[in-house]
Amino acid sequence: MAKNTVSKAYDRVRLARQNGRPTGVDYIENIITGFIELHGDRNYADDEAIVGGIGYLDGRPVTVIAIEKGRNSKERVAHNFGAPHPEGYRKALRLMKQAEKFGRPVICLVDTSGAYCGIGAEERGQGQAIAQCIMEMMALKTPSVSILIGEGGSGGALALAVADRVWMLENAVYSAISPEGCASILWKDASKADEAAESLKLTATDALALGVIEEIIPEQELGKESFYEKLRVKLSREFRELGAMDANELVRQRFERFRNLGVPDMGGKK
């Protein structure tokens, strides 16, 4: 791994946010065949910040849900820079429940600076939409893999990352708050973001060490055919293993996975 080329956490943040980095749609186009996009949350609107649908992974139908930042200015505006509204999360949940019904595995591609903060988003229950997504994903009776491909910003990212396996790209970041936000709250100085990034332990290496993710996906071949090929094979293999498991056991193990994260010393008694 090109571990020494990027040493500082904030450099990773920059890389994770960099334009030109493959977005969710790139992954869908290169890994999935016959993708049919499905729109709308059946309640209010279609949120283009989240792209979802059904396609084939190695000939097997899968549901894919991606937070999409857009690849050029026009797309970025259309996809709201990958900042979903509640409708995006409700669409994602609808597609996950649909996948559960038909026994399809779910792939989530996460890349967001965070759920959109705006008046409409709050009016229509951003918190409730994320809460429901998290809770239902925890109990979903079909295998799921979430891949953090760029930015993993707070609850808006977690909403699509309560999966059986969570992977992170080498230069992706995953954090409860942006380094800028953290620096301005704690030190009243957003320019101390690089310091905050270091302290927040938001890199893939940190997440792996803390048990938050299972694997780091190397980036040397990022965006190349061989990169997608390897990822496709890896996903297929993972779903074969997860698919062999009884659905209730799958849910139990998923719960335990998250249950055991950050268990403090409770003084030895339960």
Add this chain to the structure above:
Amino acid sequence: MPFIEFLFKPKNELEKGGRQSVQVASADENEPSKPCPNCRKMVPLSQLWANHNTCECGYHFRMNARQRINFICDADTFSEWDAGVTSRDILDFPGYMTKLENTRNACGESEAVVCGRAKIDGEDCCIFVMEPYFMMGSMGTVVGEKITRTFERAIELGLPVVGYTVSGGARMQEGILSLMQMAKTSGAVKRHSEAGLFYLTVITDPTTGGVTASFAMDGDVILAEPGALIGFAGPRVIEQTTRRKLPAGFQKAEFVLEHGFVDAIVPRSTQKATIAQLLKMHAGGERVG
């Protein structure tokens, strides 16, 4: 029951210092009082304590966790779980240890949530109450674990859970692990729900961020206190992001009710009775079945 507990001086609220606790002589007598941010009148402290920390105009002042427990639970029925558990500086975050220590000393609680078992008007339940004076009720690993355990114990005991929320969100000093507490607690709520048990949340001022986006919004019934700020993003962040002035009453409980995200707004004067009634209404299924 008589709310005798309210005669005791609320420890945190008044010892906090700062602008609000400056004692100004009220118009009629030389009694200690504090200004109500809503009606601007000086409210005598004795009157405040007698009315569960509310002003006669209806404004609900903040309440610490112990005050709430005394207010809502039947006398001497609360037994605490995991008392005294404190956070560690897992990420080696600059200044966190000092901050924790200072907060513990100033607030008197060891962490931002108090959990246990109690009776409310005779109804057995598990209860968690978040503490606004402990780092604004932020959720780190201890808060996540204590709340998760409350639900797990409630499942074992076959009891409902009553949860009071107040929180600024995930505790950034515990980084990604604090974010994971949203998933952990939600998983526990889901299991409790699948066991057919009742979960009631009371959202108090302010509840935002990761707590709104997890167990606060997961209740079978969601109550809110009048005027409570309830949202995912905080109002200042939204104003900065959108560069728009926020509408009057934005994210207040009344606004959230109007938009369909809470079941009812219940003032403290009728809160205990409402919670007790809801608990009684949900007690049947479990016992008959």
